[in-house]
Amino acid sequence: MTRRLELHPDRLFPADPTTRAIARSLYAGIADLPIVSPHGHVDPNWFADDHHWTDATSLLLAPDHYLYRMLYSQGIDLDRLAIPRHGVAPETAMREAWRVLAEHYPLFRGTPSRMWLDHVFAEVFGMDVAFEAATADLYFDTIGAKLATDAFRPRALFDRFRIDFLATTEGAHDSLDAHHRIQASGWNGRVVSTYRPDGVIDVEHEQFAGAMRRFAELTGEDVYNWHGYLAAHRKRRADFRAAGVTATDHGHPTAATANLSPAECETLFARIVGGDWTAADAELFRAQMLTEMAGMSIEDGMVMQIHPGSVRNHNAGLFASHGRDKGADIPDRTDYVHALKPLLDRFGTSTELSIILFTLDESTYSRELAPLAGHYPCLKLGPAWWFHDSPEGMRRFREMTTETAGFYNTVGFNDDTRAFLSIPARHDVARRIDCGFLARLVAEHRLEDWEAAELAQELTSGLVRRAYKL
Amino acid sequence: MTRRLELHPDRLFPADPTTRAIARSLYAGIADLPIVSPHGHVDPNWFADDHHWTDATSLLLAPDHYLYRMLYSQGIDLDRLAIPRHGVAPETAMREAWRVLAEHYPLFRGTPSRMWLDHVFAEVFGMDVAFEAATADLYFDTIGAKLATDAFRPRALFDRFRIDFLATTEGAHDSLDAHHRIQASGWNGRVVSTYRPDGVIDVEHEQFAGAMRRFAELTGEDVYNWHGYLAAHRKRRADFRAAGVTATDHGHPTAATANLSPAECETLFARIVGGDWTAADAELFRAQMLTEMAGMSIEDGMVMQIHPGSVRNHNAGLFASHGRDKGADIPDRTDYVHALKPLLDRFGTSTELSIILFTLDESTYSRELAPLAGHYPCLKLGPAWWFHDSPEGMRRFREMTTETAGFYNTVGFNDDTRAFLSIPARHDVARRIDCGFLARLVAEHRLEDWEAAELAQELTSGLVRRAYKL
Amino acid sequence: MTRRLELHPDRLFPADPTTRAIARSLYAGIADLPIVSPHGHVDPNWFADDHHWTDATSLLLAPDHYLYRMLYSQGIDLDRLAIPRHGVAPETAMREAWRVLAEHYPLFRGTPSRMWLDHVFAEVFGMDVAFEAATADLYFDTIGAKLATDAFRPRALFDRFRIDFLATTEGAHDSLDAHHRIQASGWNGRVVSTYRPDGVIDVEHEQFAGAMRRFAELTGEDVYNWHGYLAAHRKRRADFRAAGVTATDHGHPTAATANLSPAECETLFARIVGGDWTAADAELFRAQMLTEMAGMSIEDGMVMQIHPGSVRNHNAGLFASHGRDKGADIPDRTDYVHALKPLLDRFGTSTELSIILFTLDESTYSRELAPLAGHYPCLKLGPAWWFHDSPEGMRRFREMTTETAGFYNTVGFNDDTRAFLSIPARHDVARRIDCGFLARLVAEHRLEDWEAAELAQELTSGLVRRAYKL
The missing domain is CATH 1.10.2020.10 (uronate isomerase, domain 2, chain A)
Known part of the structure; x- marks a missing residue:
């Protein structure tokens, strides 16, 4: 005997009948909104080639x-x-x-x-x-x-999924060839990259040297000189902007930022490219580069995303046998309040800057992230991320951030996935959980029903479009 | 069309009908109890002047x-x-x-x-x-x-709000003039101060020097000498006690305490007042002073409140343009288990001492604070504080502390506000959330209904009066 | 008037009627399963003597x-x-x-x-x-x-409680006399020890010297020589294995592990037994011994349990007046992701090794422990422990670990108690909370009812038997 597979229409809604009815009604108002996916890792060649x-x-x-x-x-x-x-x-x-x-x-x-x-x-x-x-x-x-x-085929599913916008992620040393082919093809799907310069910033990454060579080739700059290196970033950011990109992404081990003088930057950079660096230098350079990227974001308007706190490739045996990115990244305790201060001391009152913060350490939601985002004009909270992109994880995110940061300092949902076919599923889970959370606030008379309906629209569509400048 | 404003009588109660009915009944039993506000920042001049x-x-x-x-x-x-x-x-x-x-x-x-x-x-x-x-x-x-x-006018609202007791907070270098005028006026409202000596303890505060001068004037002691400085604290504590004060308050960056020898104290103090101190000295002095204050509390019976873990004035640009206390205080990760040990090593078994602990780091509720308060006779848990003084925050506080510390090692509600008009609102939220929590325990047959009714009284009235010795 | 004492049949189930009905039905399927208690501190003499x-x-x-x-x-x-x-x-x-x-x-x-x-x-x-x-x-x-x-009498209650297996805990320097008497008595109750070598590993424990002498006597090894010391562990592990033991237990202050060379081990051990050690040496030795124990577990198949993160005997005054273990152990912030890496670098990909991790720091559930156990084949999650062995604590454990580690990387319930009479009560609470959690997943259409019924069996019986190799 085989069992039936059926998706229940009320799945993920709270069991209490009053709350469930409110959730169902809120969800009905937003279930069919198009998908906006501002952060993810789908392979753009799928849409370029459409194989x-x-x-x-x-x-x-x-x-x-x-x-x-x-x-x-x-x-x-x-x-x-x-x-x-x-x-x-x-x-x-x-x-x-x-x-x-x-x-x-x-x-x-x-x-x-x-x-x-x-x-x-x-x-x-x-x-x-x-x-x-x-x-x-x-x-x-x-x-x-x-x-x-x-x-x-990829483009057919893209249309069927009603995706309005899909961001991929490419390195600073990527040619954007796939995206150029998508644009040249005349297809009207919006598949746009994100500027992720980690490969040319993290000297501890085993492919740093190769990424830097490619970075030099693509820009024609002397990337082994601090000024040339910064100029190369500006050129590539302009390339990405020209391809429709509105955001950068930074996946550092910690949220550390720095605010060094130009002379200190030059000295540090010389050690980094000279190969004469320590682990502390590598960390300081990543920290300084977040601040440099913030400065460039003020210049060119790109939104920054900071995703810190993962110990990559934790399993040494598996790394040796299989290589990187095999499910062995483990979250770490993460500090934001001290780590971000150097960057915020320099740019924190800018109303031109927009930084979206993510975490793998849920203890920071109510302690650090919501208070920071509920104060600084340049800070917003990214959604529940990675291991926390789950029904309970998303519920905890709302419960622990809303009272201090409100809804309007958040940015909607990210699916953050390379599993293209799961994108509708992931957005559907997020919409259902948000509607369930809003429904509880209505059932407890903490929000009016019409406000919850407005918020459901914002959490699904409005906030993400504004936050990512789409 | 304008919309109606109505406060729903069931607001903040759980949606489940059984639980809600229990919560409603518990709340009916305590909704009209007078307000006891043992910790806050209302301006006492409002009641002295009644303008x-x-x-x-x-x-x-x-x-x-x-x-x-x-x-x-x-x-x-x-x-x-x-x-x-x-x-x-x-x-x-x-x-x-x-x-x-x-x-x-x-x-x-x-x-x-x-x-x-x-x-x-x-x-x-x-x-x-x-x-x-x-x-x-x-x-x-x-x-x-x-x-x-x-x-x-202030006094009329005080009466209308049915406030039984209202604590304000003044520095060790405050004359208590407003409170003396209240007492001299013959008005029968109980508005009483709290002894908060941070201004003459935190040498990193930009107004330390001025506060010390005022401290010297008010006491006639040589406050630049360790023994004179301690004597000045004893005098001011006596002044506050004479004005009806029963509690002290300590808002340090961390919960660090120290237990130095008298000779070490003298040497450290000489550096502090001599201007020849480091950040570590400043921290150690604050730490030692918590222990000194605990000793004086055993002498004079004042309850200590310790509120650690806030990075003050985090936004450097705003601090420069607008000055301190502009909503830019951000919580920090806080340790209690090691930080409090020096003080507890000296006074921890005293049954004369009473210390109320607060936190901005919810990860310490179940890990450190409930186990400490559920053991040490001198420790009690303050309510959900500051950013956590909210429906979800208060619910988490009860869920994460009750099973280890019980209800009786907590101290009722603090509104901790300078927004006088919101005091009834804040106490009402706390009462509703506590009744909702108790109702869940009853609905899950973890408490009898009559026990929950007794506890609702205790959480609203009994515990606060005993904890603050009112 | 005396009040009635009655245990409500629906106690601890969620109040929502739909969810409660599912929970009640799940519980009916497992309420009468025999008790398997793989970790605890009951006195084995009770069953040896049956007084x-x-x-x-x-x-x-x-x-x-x-x-x-x-x-x-x-x-x-x-x-x-x-x-x-x-x-x-x-x-x-x-x-x-x-x-x-x-x-x-x-x-x-x-x-x-x-x-x-x-x-x-x-x-x-x-x-x-x-x-x-x-x-x-x-x-x-x-x-x-x-x-x-x-x-x-003890054996009669053991039978009445329907206990299928009861683990006690004895030191490496314990003769196992009580267990030998149980075995010799012909009684058919399964009461089996656990190998807990902390007494001969923690040089900071005040009874280390005595434990080492007893360890030497019992094994006939030169336990003051690194190789003799390891050989003594192997002998005692074999003694325990011969008495039916399948698990070891390690209650260290932190989860630190180390991976020293043999020469470094010898030098460190010489300092430890020579009395010429620092606190850092003591910590490093405990860390290295976890790795040594893991190696021996691969040899002999014993499951390791690691219980870190308690500051023992925090109350100095009480320790002086009454001695150790008087309710003054306080949890501490605990790191796993860095602490376990040396051990995992050496043995992490072994499918022969099985380590059960416990915590007193709930912030690690979703951040570190679930991601680790959801990846490493040798790691499993122990249940909510000590202060968290409570309805809310167990609920948080499931909510914060299941989505990343699943149910099958957990190991069922531990009562971890010396209060023998409370064992049925504790297992009953765990079964009810698990059924309530599963019922919510069913009510929210995240699991089918038949899956929840299977899981209830696994959480009560299957997982513990497999994890502890019973």
Whole structure:
């Protein structure tokens, strides 16, 4: 006997009937709004090339570290999941890897991955039986067959998903070739990059030297000289701006900023590019560069996003065998109140600057982030991020930030994903949780119903468009 | 069309009908109890002089940094809100500032400020239309007209609010003149000060030197000598005690305490008053003074309140343009378990000492504060404080402290406000949230209904009177 | 008039009727499962000797630091509670101490102690009137009379409680005499020890020297030589294994681990046993020993439990007057992400190793522990621990860990108690809270009902048996 797969129309709404009815009504008002995705990691070549995807495993499992980190945590070898070792895929058949996922699908009970996948299965692929070992082949075959049709090519799904705007993320040393091809193609989908210069800022990254060479080639600047290096950033920012980009992104280990004198900057930079740096120099340089980027944002109007607090590639054994980005990034305790002060001392009262702050340390929501964003004109709060992009995580975000920062110092939802097919699912979860939170405020007579309806629109559409200057 | 303003009788109670009915019944039993406000910052001259207040802006907006920090965070210049620069008020008409608040009132959706103001508007001023741009002038005029009547003078409102006890806060270098005038006037309102010696303890405060001079004048002691300095504290504490004061208050950057020998104290103090101190000396001196104050509390019976963990005047640009206390204080991560140990090593088993601990770092509720207060006889937990004095903040406080510290190691509610008119609103929110929390325990059969009714009385009245020795 | 004592059948279930009905149904499916208690501190001599307990105070109050820490926090002298000073009991009559507890029973409102005691009173002793001053003697006499009967001897209650497995905890320097006597007695109750070597690892413990002497005697090894010391651990681990033990336990101040070279280990160990060590040496040695223990666990298959983050005997005055373990242990901020890295760098990818992590710092649930356990195959999450072993604490544990680590990287419930009679009460609270949490997921259509039923079985029985290799 196979079980049915059905998405319940009231899913994620609070169980109390009064509150649920309010949530349902709020959700009805915003469920069909187009998707605005201002931050994510989808591959832009998908839309430049518009090639068919080939199979369920390489589309849904291989790029999703949420999925394979959980399977790995239960002792499943990554080779069985077709995860590459240093970019070299193992000889695992895609169908076999898919069966492993299906057999272990109960591991995802209670996780957002389960909700996202079920949404993709039901809504995108029209499956009506549950995903389990017995249906693994049915799923693999059905998905494969659909992917072979034109209706399931990237641009077709982009339109079907009603995506109004999709940001990708590229390094300062990226040519933006894919985006240029999208623009040249005449397709009317808005797929736009984000300027992420970490590769040429983080000297501790193993690919720093290569990124710097590419940075020099693309800009024609002497990037090994402090002034040339800054000029190169300005050129690339202008390139990105010309391609429609409105935001930068900075994924540093900490939120540290610095405010060095020009002479100190030159000396520090000489050590960084000279190879004669310490870990403290690397951190100080990243810190100074956040302040430099803030200054350039005031010049060119790009919104800054700061995503600190992840210890990357924590698992040394896995890093050795498989390389980076294999689900082993672990959050760390993060300070904002002291870390951001040097930048804020310099630019904190600017009304031209806009910085969106993210965290992996929920203890900072009510203690640091909401008080900072509820005061500084240049600071806004990004949504619940990464591990916290989940029903309980989003609920805690609203409960811990709203009373101090209000709703209007937040910026709507980010899906932050490379799993393109899950984008509608993720936005739907966020909309449902926000409507449930607003419904509770209405049920407790802390908001009027018409105010909640206005806020539901703002949280879904208004805030993100204004915050990212779309 | 103007909208109605109505305070719903069930506001802030949980939506579940069973729980709400219990909450409503518990609240009915305590809603009309008189207000005991043991910690706050209302200006005592209001009650000494009993002058009419003049207008809505200077009474409700100008003293409330919750309001203007939110407006400032959205790019509104403080000049437009009539906020003074270094004590000098801008030439903004009060009516214009009031209109700015009205236009931006939606920013406060979901915040306690919105609930407090609506309560003041409806209950104190009898407004029945909602506050918005269209009603700004109506509000300004109505409030202004009422303030011109005798029923709205400070003492009349004090009586109407049924305030049983109101604590203000004055420095060790304050003459207590306003309180003496209140006492001499024959008015029967209990408005009593709190001994807050931070001004003569924190050498990093820009007004330390002036405060010390005044401290010397008021006491006739050689306050630049360690023994004279301690004697001066004893004299001022006696002055405060004679004026009915039962508590001290200490707003340090951290909860650090120290337990130095007398010789070490003398040496440290010599550096402090000699101007030859480091930041570490300043911190150590504050730490030692908490321990000294605890010793004096054992002598004279005054309850200590320790409020650590705020980085004051974080916004350097605003501090330069406008001066201190402009809504730019940001909470910091705070340690108690190590910080308090020196003081507790010396006085921790005393049953004569009573210290009330507050925090801006909610991660310490269940980790440090509840375990400390659930063990040490001298420690009690102050209520959810400052940014956490809000429906969600108060709910988290109860959820994270009760199971380890119980209810009886807490001390009731503090409004901690200088916004006198909001005092009934703030106490009402606290009572409703506590009743909602107790109702949940009853609904989940974790408490009997009669126990919850007893606890509602204790949380509203019994605990505060005993904790503050009223 | 005496009040009734009744345990409500719906206690601890959410109040919403839909959710409650689901919770009730889930609970019905697991309420009667046998108890598996894989971690605790019950005295094994009770089962070896099977003597009658004598009275309510020495059985229920004296061993329960949750009870007397709360009473002490309210100024009650421990002498009145018959708590020994350095092992010497005061001359307090047991009945008098019991009356003090009864008079102050309202202090426990809202705490788990109240729920546990009421459960013991009602279910174990059949009391049907509430515990209060007026019934103190009735309780004392009734309990005393029952304890004098054979039905209330330890083994009889063990059977009546339907305990399938009960772990105790003994030091590396313990002879396991009690367990050998249990095994030799032919009784079929499974009471098994846990290898806790802290006494011979923590050189800062005042009884380290004595523990080391006993360790040498029991093993015949030269424990003052690094290789002999390791060999002694291997021998004792084998002794414990032979007695049915499957787990070790490590209660360190922090989660620090180290990965020193053999030569560094020898040098460090020489300082430790030579008495020539600093606090940093003591910490480094504890850190290295966690890694050594992990290596031995890979050899012999024992599961490791790491319980860090408690500042022991915080109250210096009480430590001086009464000795250690008097309810004065206070949690501390705890880091895992950096602390565990040395151990994980060495053994983190092993699928033979299994480490169960506990915390007293709830801010690490979502930030560090769930991400770590949701990735590393060797890491699992222990349940809400110590102060957090409470309805709200357990609820927060599920809310903050499930979305990232899932349910299957957790290990079921630990009662972690020396209060043997409360074991059924504690497991019942955990089962009810888990069913309530699962019921909410079902009510919000995040899980199917049949999945929740499967999970309720796993959380009660399956996970613990697999995690502890029972």
